Amino acid sequence: MKILIVVMGILSLFSSCTNRKVKLTEEVDSVQNGFEVKENKSRLDNDTLPSNMFSSNKGNDTIGVCTKRFDIAAFERHKKDYENSTYVGYTEIVANDTLINYLKDKTLGYVQYATIKHPKESYLSYESIYYENGNIKSEKTYGPGNGMLMGISRYYSVDGELQREVNEDDGYSFTFEQLINLLNEKGMYFPKDVDLNYRYQINKLIAEDGAKIYFVIYPLSDETDLAITVSGKDGFIIEEHRYSHQYY
Structure with a gap:
């Protein structure tokens, strides 16, 4: 969390x-x-x-x-x-x-x-x-x-x-292509659009323990987004959370 x-x-x-x-x-x-x-x-x-x-x-x-x-x-x-x-x-x-x-x-x-x-x-x-x-x-x-x-x-x-x-991919054994496949399996389909809404997000971050991670935000509805944290090493879903995007 x-x-x-x-x-x-x-x-x-x-x-x-x-x-x-x-x-x-x-x-x-x-x-x-x-x-x-x-x-x-x-x-x-x-x-x-x-x-x-x-x-x-x-x-x-x-x-x-x-x-x-x-x-x-x-x-x-x-x-x-x-x-x-x-x-x-x-x-x-x-x-x-x-x-x-x-x-x-x-x-x-x-x-x-x-x-x-x-x-x-x-x-x-x-x-x-x-x-x-x-x-x-x-x-x-x-x-x-x-x-x-x-x-x-x-x-x-x-x-x-x-x-x-x-x-830029240093430390990420789990590739972007593998990440997209994982997201598709979860029903999180990112459009191939140059002008994506800001609610579609894929970011590379470093966790507190130094691990490389992906942080993904995906809109589920007009009011709700899904945020998941994925290990950049093996694709393990570390955390998953739904929230109201109106507060951010």
Whole structure:
């Protein structure tokens, strides 16, 4: 129960976040991004982008989605779908119904770009952040809901040189694919939707004893959610609890 109480307090902070597509932060080591799937080590053969990733078909205004550089000139020429005091950007749907967001962050005191790719039949989003000069800054892959990190995250210098890699699956013998199968067996079906309601959550956490765990929230009705804690080692369900989401 201690795990649940602590986690519920943490997750309450995300209750107003319903559109992860346009979330860019400058927190150290937590800038959202994705990575080239040919180097993906997340072990999800059916949930990765092909290594020969495609580009959109808009002629000279196409931004290559498999490059390590962001095509700033093409971005600036392209008609924007949305713009506010925080972001400017547009969305495209390319081959295999993969949705791609192109973004420009205007809140940091300097410019930062991003591409966020979400294949239609995938739980995963592949997000890349770029420096103001267009060079790749970092690459990450996110799971559904609030977006736990998966696979290998990579961080680059302003010159585009790889600085370090982080295995986000370290310590998790029970894989994400196995977790999804477990949830399906319990009738907890996560939609493959880029804009999941905040009540759908899968997070990786560390328990008080140092064990790696998954913490999952799933809506049962308009008023009730189910929260379960699953061992990242063997998939054992440590704790299961129903609660009214109106209090969080």
